[in-house]
Amino acid sequence: MGFIESTKRIDSVIKYQKPKKEIITIGKVITVDGDMILEEHSPTELYPVYIVDEYPEFKETTSKLSKEENKKQFQSQLNQFVKNNFKKTVVDSLELIVKQKIYVDFEITNTGNIIIKRTRAYYPELEKEAERVLKKLPKLMPARKDGKAVSVSYILPIIFNIEE
Template sequence: MRENKPTRKSNVVYFQIGLIAALLLTIFVIENKTEVKTLKPETAHARELDAETPFVFHMPKEKPEVKQPVKENKTSKKLPTQPMEKPFVEPAIVEAFEPNDPVNYDPGKIEFEQTIDKPIENIDFRKVEMAPVFPGCEIYETQEEIKSCFSSQIAKIIKKKFDGDLAGELNLRGEQRIYVTFTVNDKGWVENIKTRSIHEELSNEAERVVKLLPKMQPGQQQDKKVSVRYSLPIIFHIK
């Protein structure tokens, strides 16, 4: 039998087929080995925030102005108004004068009003700024201490000098009250002594004892020596 020898034309065909097969195989291998890395949109956004988180400020959108239709006011019938009469104003009369004219004053015709300070009336012992100082109370500094010393010294004198036998002579029993008021004048002396009691003898005795009070340093009000009024009730019990 006779063998078929490959011709030149068949060799070319085989070569083309082999080349195409090799090319297809190469493309298939490349596609299988190459990995295309794609980032999801959410992952990419997260990585951008990890680097530096921006501050997002949302500006409100401006709303377009809506022009409202202008309502036409219905014209109302106007009633005829009578013209108002303007009040009559008399023109003011202004006298002209020259500002540079010299003005002459006669000192002899100018009357000066003398101001005389009114004397301060008697001030209550509790309200005076600086109370009278009883002899021996100069050692105290505050007004509260000076006033307390004043009252205690007067109480000692009344207790020591008041005649206690007078109540027995008058056959008095129980509690007896004598109301005494006097003034320490601006010289420091006691004056204007007033007493009140059920029995005249008790009032007279209280007045006698108050007159024994010594001269004191006068009280002061607004840096001026003033008369100060002092009141005290004398109370004693008779058994």
Template sequence: MLRFLLLILFIHFSVELLAQESDNVPFAIIEQAPIYPGCEDLDKQTQKKCLQNGITHHIGKKFNTGMVDTLGLEPGIVRVYVQFRINEKGLVDSISARGTHKRLEHEAIRVVGLLPKIKPALDKDNNPVAVKYTLPINLYVEAPKKKKKLGF
């Protein structure tokens, strides 16, 4: 049986402008990044780290690594890229995933969909705006351990 450890080696948030929708703004124009619950009283720089840590903790806690045992994946690092948007109301929407296995993609979408309501980003006029994030989730798949045979 393969043993899987969920490793979020890095969380690199890349924020993009959604050209099709006029209610999204470039990240460079955002005055205040989204604020994760419990991070409200921190300074702006620490709030960004707190957002990353909150999302990292949430994914590490909620991601069902047990189901990965049944996928027959090769040992090594397996990545799932998740894109999502934190909308003007602070809700996560527009979730999509790309990875090496459909079940991993579905699990990543499920877990990101369970994120709590987040205080939305604000533009320079203090209006709530939607921002889009790309999040890589890295899973480390260990090689199966060989069972020792007992000789009688």
């Protein structure tokens, strides 16, 4: 009986209060009152590329693609651009003997411009070359979320397989 009496005491102290919840989204906290959520996308808010409705696009991209097709086409075009513009002489001058990876963290703004945030590679020469190539990218059509142009972050791995 002692256990049940304690439970009754605790229940009599608790008062019902309509719960307010906080939902954490990318870069902000939203207060939820009941079932209503009010959220507005800031045009300067930065989203990870994988949560947008439409990936960024090159100007010559085929329209009316599914999200998955749009993603594949963007990645393919971006990879082809890097492959066509990366100077192989930079790689050759380093006399590399193992596979090399370069990671470029950049933003595609809601206006389609590129902002390079960080580049990582073992050799600084490879970082500089990767930045040079990405600065040559044409203005893109921005990603879209809920029908609005938004800025997205993107990390591009560039991998060199060294063949003898």
